[in-house]
Amino acid sequence: xxxxxxxxxxxxxxxxxxxxSDLDTLQDRVSPSAIVQRRKEAAYGRVASxxxxxxxxxxxxxxxxxxxxxxxxxxxGLAAFGAGMVVxxxxxxxxxxxxxxxxxxxxxxxxxQPLVDDARAAGEEVVETVKQSxxxxxQQLKESAQDSAEAVRGEM
Numbered sequence: 001x002x003x004x005x006x007x008x009x010x011x012x013x014x015x016x017x018x019x020x021s022d023l024d025t026l027q028d029r030v031s032p033s034a035i036v037q038r039r040k041e042a043a044y045g046r047v048a049s050x051x052x053x054x055x056x057x058x059x060x061x062x063x064x065x066x067x068x069x070x071x072x073x074x075x076x077g078l079a080a081f082g083a084g085m086v087v088x089x090x091x092x093x094x095x096x097x098x099x100x101x102x103x104x105x106x107x108x109x110x111x112x113q114p115l116v117d118d119a120r121a122a123g124e125e126v127v128e129t130v131k132q133s134x135x136x137x138x139q140q141l142k143e144s145a146q147d148s149a150e151a152v153r154g155e156m
Contacts, residue, residue, distance in 0.1 A: 050090075051087075051090075
């Protein structure tokens with residue numbers, strides 16, 4: 001015949017538990033904090049994957065790198081420096097680093113401008129000296145050519 005009250009109560013309880021679980025899952029899917037957390041974890045995963053991929057491309061496997069640069073400390077240092085530059089280029093500068101870089105550029109401009117002016121003046125002097133020397137050489141060549149032309153005419 002029909003189901004007993006106890007069986008119906010158990011089925012209702014099972015249904016309630018499944019629905020509660022489904023609602024928890026649904027709430028986790030649409031919760032802003034859960035969405036942010038999932039995106040953060042995905043971004044960290046992508047960065048870690050990219051970092052490892054770049055490291056492997058730049059440095060090769062650890063064994064290959066060790067074999068390649070063993071006994072060549074300068075080459076190993078250059079490779080490490082290059083890898084550091086690549087990693088540094090991928091990471092954004094912090095506010096303090098950006099401010100420090102700006103101060104360095106400004107200081108370099110301030111103290112470097114007299115050097116640039118001196119170098120420009122020295123360059124202009126060299127250009128003027130070369131122009132004078134070239135003009136004198138051209139005049140001597142012209143005179144020499146005229147003398148040679150007259151000597152050839154005289155022999156004919």
